[in-house]
Amino acid sequence: MSHITVLKAEAVDALSLTEDSVVIDCTLGAGGHADTILQKLGTNGIYVGIDADASAVEAAKEHFASVSAHTHFVTANFKDIVSVVAKLGIPAPTAILADLGWRSDQFESGGKGFSFAADEPLAMTYGDPKDYLFTATDIVNDWDESSIADVIYGYGEERAARRIANAIVTARELARITTAKQLADIVSSAMPKVRQRSKLHPATKTFQALRIAVNDELGVLKTLLTDGFDLLSSGGKLAIISFHSLEDRLVKHEFKTLAHDHKGVLITKKPIVAGETELRKNPRARSAKLRVIEKS
Ligand SMILES: C[S@@+](CC[C@H](N)C(=O)[O-])C[C@H]1O[C@@H](n2cnc3c(N)ncnc32)[C@H](O)[C@@H]1O
Structure with a gap:
């Protein structure tokens, strides 16, 4: 499935762009926000799209080759x-x-082994x-059991972290764990029966935890x-869309401190979340929270 951009209009509207804005899009991805941003910029506008994943950057260079604003893909x-x-x-x-x-x-x-069913290198x-x-x-094969459990508990908020870490350490004695599917199966088999029957894949929280730690x-x-x-320039806006509570807590806390110190003004007192229509089209939008601050 191709990527569906979350809170597209809401995030771009919150940036209050003009034709001359200088925009840094820190997570270019499939270019969904980029597309809307670039429609708002004129020939003096500047857009910088950053992604850690070179394939996203290469695709965007081709896709946005003919826009009028100055563009940089990095x-x-x-x-x-x-x-x-x-x-x-x-x-x-400015944004x-x-x-x-x-x-x-x-x-x-x-x-890269993000998906449970993938026979991809982990x-x-x-x-x-x-x-x-x-x-x-490296984490699942080389770290000690208690460090693995701490990662899964701390970043996955997974109550069965100790059980899972134990299953990982037991399994790796037989064979090195090298694929995502192998790991997902080990985690699933360590779970209580009710979690194995749940709609949420039993390895969801473990995978989230490893991803947070690795990156x-x-x-x-x-x-x-x-x-x-x-x-940011004075009056510039910083907008963050987060997808789990650990991230959102960090954004909320940092924005609150900046506002308290009179360095910025909160544009969103409460986070902006997806409406019914978006949620029907894109279940991933369920956990999205957009927070915005303006620099004083
Ligand atoms: C949710 S997607 C962005 C989607 C994009 N806004 C769109 O509308 O298509 C997140 C992107 O950010 C990239 N990413 C995640 N963490 C990053 C980081 N620390 N630095 C740069 N890129 C990162 C991922 O590779 C991924 O392509």
Whole structure:
């Protein structure tokens, strides 16, 4: 399935773009937000699309080749937003957007082992596995049992974390765990019967936890919230769409602190969520929360 952009109009409207805006789209993905943003920019507007996944960047270069605004497509981690902007030599951004996590095509057939049924190598990195300190294969095969349990509990909020970690350590004594399907089967078999029958795949929380750990998702988000906000021009907007409570808590807390310190004004006192129509079309939108702050 191709990616369906979440909160497309809401996120772009919240950025209050003009023809001359300077926009950093930290998570270019399948270009859904990019498409709407680029329709608002004129010939003096500047758009920078960043993605850790080089295949998203290559596809966008081709797709958006004929737009009139100045465009830059960059393979990078958004935690490096300061150096990306410095290298391009562009003015201070007036709008920054991040739509966190993975996109559907990456999840289903990206070759990185995000999907439970995939006989793909278990990497779970958004970008090239070579650029990461460790992959999901390293965690499940080389980390000790209690560290695996801590990751699954801490980042997956998974109550059965200890049971799962024990099953992983037992299984790896027989054979190295190298594919996503292998891991999903091990996790499923460690689950109580009611969880095995649940609509939610029994390995959902474990996979989320590994993905967060491998990509240091909370660490890079923290850096983006600080460095991205600092980069903005006065009156500029920072908009973040998050998909799980750990991320949303971080965004909410950082925005609150900035507002309290009179560095910014909260545009969304409560997060913007998807309406009924969007939810019917795209179940993934269920957990999306958009928060926006304006720099003073
Ligand atoms: C939810 S998708 C974005 C979808 C996009 N807004 C659209 O409308 O098509 C998230 C994208 O962000 C990328 N990504 C995730 N973490 C990243 C990071 N730290 N730095 C750069 N890109 C990242 C993923 O590779 C993925 O393509």
